[in-house]
Amino acid sequence: MTRPRPDRRSLLLAAGAAATASHALAGSAPAVHARRRRPVMVGSANGLPGMQAQLPRMMDGLEPLDAAIEVVKVVEADPEDMSVGLGGLPDEDGVVTLDAACMHGPTHNAGSVGAIQDTLHPSEVARLVMERTDHCMLVGEGASRFAREYGHPKVDLLTERAREVWLRWKEGMSDRDDRLSPKKSKKSGAADRPYRYMGEELTLEQLLTTHRITGTIHCSALSLEGELACCTTTSGLSFKIPGRIGDSPVIGAGLYCDQEVGSAGGTGRGESAILSCASFLCVELMRGGMAPKDAGMAVLRRVTEQAQRGAAWQPELVREDGLPAFNLQLYLLNGAGEYAGVELYGTHAFSVADEDGARHEQLEALHG
Ligand code: ASP
Numbered sequence: 001m002t003r004p005r006p007d008r009r010s011l012l013l014a015a016g017a018a019a020t021a022s023h024a025l026a027g028s029a030p031a032v033h034a035r036r037r038r039p040v041m042v043g044s045a046n047g048l049p050g051m052q053a054q055l056p057r058m059m060d061g062l063e064p065l066d067a068a069i070e071v072v073k074v075v076e077a078d079p080e081d082m083s084v085g086l087g088g089l090p091d092e093d094g095v096v097t098l099d100a101a102c103m104h105g106p107t108h109n110a111g112s113v114g115a116i117q118d119t120l121h122p123s124e125v126a127r128l129v130m131e132r133t134d135h136c137m138l139v140g141e142g143a144s145r146f147a148r149e150y151g152h153p154k155v156d157l158l159t160e161r162a163r164e165v166w167l168r169w170k171e172g173m174s175d176r177d178d179r180l181s182p183k184k185s186k187k188s189g190a191a192d193r194p195y196r197y198m199g200e201e202l203t204l205e206q207l208l209t210t211h212r213i214t215g216t217i218h219c220s221a222l223s224l225e226g227e228l229a230c231c232t233t234t235s236g237l238s239f240k241i242p243g244r245i246g247d248s249p250v251i252g253a254g255l256y257c258d259q260e261v262g263s264a265g266g267t268g269r270g271e272s273a274i275l276s277c278a279s280f281l282c283v284e285l286m287r288g289g290m291a292p293k294d295a296g297m298a299v300l301r302r303v304t305e306q307a308q309r310g311a312a313w314q315p316e317l318v319r320e321d322g323l324p325a326f327n328l329q330l331y332l333l334n335g336a337g338e339y340a341g342v343e344l345y346g347t348h349a350f351s352v353a354d355e356d357g358a359r360h361e362q363l364e365a366l367h368g
Contacts, residue, residue, distance in 0.1 A: 037224060038354060038355055039055075039062075039064075039221070039354065040221070040222045040333060040337045040352070040354045041055070041067060041071065041220070041351070041352070042219070042331045042333045042339040042350070042352055043071065043217065043218045043220060043351050044217050044218050044219075044267050044351065045348060045360060046081060046083070047071050047072070047075070047217055047218070047351040048351040048358060048359075049074050050070060050072065050219070051071055051352075051353035051358040052358040054071055055357070057070075058221070058223065058224065058353070059224070061223070061224050061225070062223065063227065064227050064228055064229035065102060065127070065221075065231070067219070068221045068229050068230055069124060072100075072123050072217045072218075072219055072231050072233045075233075076121050076122070076217075076233055077121070079159050081215075082162060082165070082195055082235075084233055084234055085098060085120065085122070085233065086120060086155070086159065087161065088157065088234075088236075089165060089166065089235060089238035089239065090158055090162060090163075090239070091241065091244070092242065093242050094158065094163065094166050094167075094170075095158075096117065096235055097117055097235070098113070098115075098116050098117075098157070098234065098236070099112075099115065099122070099234050099236055099245055099248040099249040099254075100112065100116075100125070100232065100248060100249060101113075101126050101231070101232055101233075101248060101249045101250070101255055102123060102127050102130060102230065102231040102232075102255075103231075103251060103255055103256060103257045104130065104229045104257075105229055105257045105259035106227050106228075106259050108258070108259065109130050109131075111126045111127055111137075112126050112136060112137045112250070112251060113129060113137070113138050113249060114137065114143065115139050115143070115243060115245055116147065117157075118144060118154045118156065119143075119144060119147045119152050119154075119157075120152070121152065122147075123231050123233045124152070125143065125146065126249070128147075139245065157235075161195070165195070168181065169208055169238075169239055172208060215238075216233070216248055217232070217267075218230070218231070218232040218248075218255060218265030219231055219232075219351075220263035220264065220265055220331060220333045221263075221333075228257045228333070230256075230257045230263045230264075231255070232248045232249075232254045232266075233248065234248040236270070237270070246270030246271070246273075246274075247270035247271070247273035247274045250273075252277045252279055253266070253270070253273045253279060254270065254278075256279035256283050258283050258287070259335075260287070261283050261284075261286050262283055262286045262335055263283070263332075263333045264278075264283050264286075264333070265279055265330070266279055266329060266330050267328075267329045268326065268329050272303045272306070272324070272326060273328060275303075275306055276299060276306055278299050278328070278330060279330075281295075281299050282295050282296060285299070286332065291334075291340070292334055293340035293364060295332055296330045296341075297366055300343075300366040303344070304323065304324055307325075324344055324367075327343055327346060328344050329341065329342070329343040329348065329363060330342050330343070339352060341362075342365070342366065343365050344365065344366055344367055345365050345367050346363070347362060347363075347365070348362075349361065349363065350362075
């Protein structure tokens with residue numbers, strides 16, 4: 001009787017288990033990862049469900065751009081997540097506008113859409129811009145029309161919950177207008193249910209009192225064949241000025257990848273990622289030989305210095321202790337499959353998927 005041939009995925013999982021065991025014996029860091037071909041995905045905490053779904057397909061050879069886009073689409077379509085796509089918090093006029101971009105290492109090409117409306121999957125439209133046009137970026141009305149031309153139906157993205165939060169924000173903006181906040185009721189209602197924002201659960205109070213709430217999903221992917229790609233998608237800052245575009249659709253800011261080096265993306269205060277060309281800089285520092293974590297920390301130090309300089313004109317950019325008054329998370333992956341997740345502050349999580357499975361790991365904070 002012939003034994004069934006193990007498929008590629010089982011072989012990879014077995015190789016991973018053997019490598020982990022040998023590291024445990026040697027008590028050393030898993031440096032062997034740098035030498036083995038293996039699929040890896042790295043990104044924001046809210047990418048975990050999508051990574052869990054795509055990991056087996058990546059083990060079977062799924063292309064990295066397909067994987068990255070499938071990962072982010074899960075959150076784009078989730079009405080409960082208020083930071084991305086359907087259910088995302090709107091701009092100050094109550095209109096949901098989305099930003100998304102993708103980049104493909106092997107062809108060094110990218111596509112993006114900014115301030116697109118009524119479109120469930122802006123990540124797929126960004127891919128269409130990359131693959132079906134000679135442009136890199138479409139914005140506003142043109143981007144929405146382009147989406148319709150390619151069969152993306154018009155979808156109302158403002159959910160009842162997001163509309164209610166927006167209205168409460170508007171009512172609480174000023175005590176010098178004629179809008180009044182609703183009287184407190186003892187009865188528990190929809191507002192008592194936690195609000196999901198970038199994988200975290202927030203109260204309505206937190207949603208309304210946090211200055212400029214941010215939320216986005218990024219995924220960088222390295223395929224079995226060693227090809228790189230990435231995707232970032234968001235509804236941007238809540239209650240932003242209409243027309244505002246963040247870092248997510250800006251190639252080099254919210255994401256960047258170079259087949260010769262690696263891939264990176266960011267979430268958090270988009271303006272700081274734009275002003276530092278954060279993702280491009282991450283990749284360039286890795287090109288110079290830095291490990292992903294060192295490159296990410298160097299970019300966060302640069303962002304800190306830039307905020308401190310900017311505070312001369314915009315004091316609210318820094319706290320009393322002189323450090324940035326905002327957060328920025330960076331996710332980095334090199335061509336050898338080494339990765340890191342770093343942030344300015346906090347103990348937040350990021351998502352990783354490789355032969356050890358899909359999981360959350362803790363971001364390393366520059367300023368504790
Ligand atoms: N970076 C996004 C933006 O500025 C928001 C976020 O990541 O939370 O639009």
